Amino acid sequence: MKYISSNDIEDLKIDPITCVEWVKEGFLMKNRSILPPKVSIHPKGIDFFNTMPCLLPAEFHTFGCKIVSRIAGNHPALKSDLMLFNSNTGEMISVMNADWITAMRTGAVAALSINTLRSSSAKIYSFIGLGVIGHSTLDCLLATNCDKKLIIRLKKYKDHAEKTVEKYKDFKNVEFQIVDEIDDLVKDSDVIVSCITEAKDILINDTKLFKQGVLVVPVHTRGFQNCDSIF
Template sequence: MKRITSEAIAALRIDPRQCVGWVREAFLMKGRAQLPPKISLHPQGSDFINTMPCLLPAEYRRFGCKVVSRIRGQHPALKSEMMLFDSSTGEMVALVNCDWITAMRTGAVAALAIRTLRRSRASVYAFVGLGVIGRATLDCLLASCAGERMHIRLMRYKDQAERIVGEYGGAEGVSFSIADTMEELVRGADVVVSCITDADGLLVDDPALFEPGVLVVPVHTRGFQNCDPVFDKVFADDTDHVRGFRYFDRFRRFGELGDVLAGTIPGRESDQERILSYNIGIALHDVLFGAKIELEIPPPSLCRKCDGGLIIDRLPIGCRAA
């Protein structure tokens, strides 16, 4: 069994554009995968522990189950591990640290949703929440939209916005500004992306502040519930994962992003439509990322001391000579 660490994944230097390609591949196979809704448990307050299983189509020979948690005070805010199995034998082939996978598949899905559902000639992109997920989304968006002229408007929080400008300010064709209020952030924006992991209430009290043609992408689903019954369309990664939303039965029109990508339902049909895209996060993406990465990681070597235990993450496991 392989123990795949975050350091091993980082060493692969996977391009953000590859991540966007992988999530698109996953969406297009969704109808042939087995994807039960995640199980969410809440130990206290807004903390959660989610269990997320998925069986990929037969040709991939992989089943995986990710456990992801958000516990107040932990860093990063989201932590996750995945057990990966050969679905043809039941053998566990890898234990995968999913901190990088969770961030990058989330950012890649958001970027893919933006490219798929934004209005034509979109140029102003507003971001609130500039932590790990916000940076992953920005990485994937800039990589997949390379060459486009974009203005990125950032919500001020501590020194995060200033640091983003300093790190990304050299991107060709990209300019930045910083907003001090949510009203200033969303007014006139073509795309609004929220990557905050916790919200006690609504982020924008009046949905009328969102202008015609806007695309709102609440990556962690929080803070925009008042938009659900008034926006023209709502899309999500998976129907069963959002069926329990308070206003699900009041969505004006609803569909899955994968069906838009496959061409079986329309996405945006007018530059005047206001659209929500709930990228709630599904195990299908995690398991496909894990399967792709597992193929690139060499198998563990035998312990030289005893030729018995395995060297996993540089530590002897079951070594008889230790």
């Protein structure tokens, strides 16, 4: 049995395009896999432990179970670990830190969703929540759209928006806009991406700001409560 650290995985230098392709491959084999609903246990408040088992198609002879936790006060708040087993023998193959895997898998799913479901004329992509998941989503979105002109609109929060612009400054096909107000973020947007873990209130009170045909991607469904009331 092997232990694989986060550094071991990061040292592989897996690029975002590969992550998106792997996610797509995973979706295409989902109907041949056994993927029960995750079990969520809350020790207190909004803290949680999510248990996510999956048995891959027979030719892979692999069973995996990922445990994701979010504990208030931890840095980072989200942590995850993954156990892999040989499903033919029951032998544990490895235990690995899954922080990088979780972040990039989440970003790749978001990018694949955007690329698949957006309007063909989409130009303005608005982001709220610019932490690890926000950046992994941008990593995958920008890597898979190098041939398109994108306007990326960012909601200002502390210095996160400015740091994001600096991180992606080498993408010549991207124009960044930073806005102070949530209404300005949403207005005229073709794609709205929320990477907030949890929003306690409705973010957009004036629903007329949502452009007809807009694609809303709530990476964390509790991070964009308008989905409950509108979409």
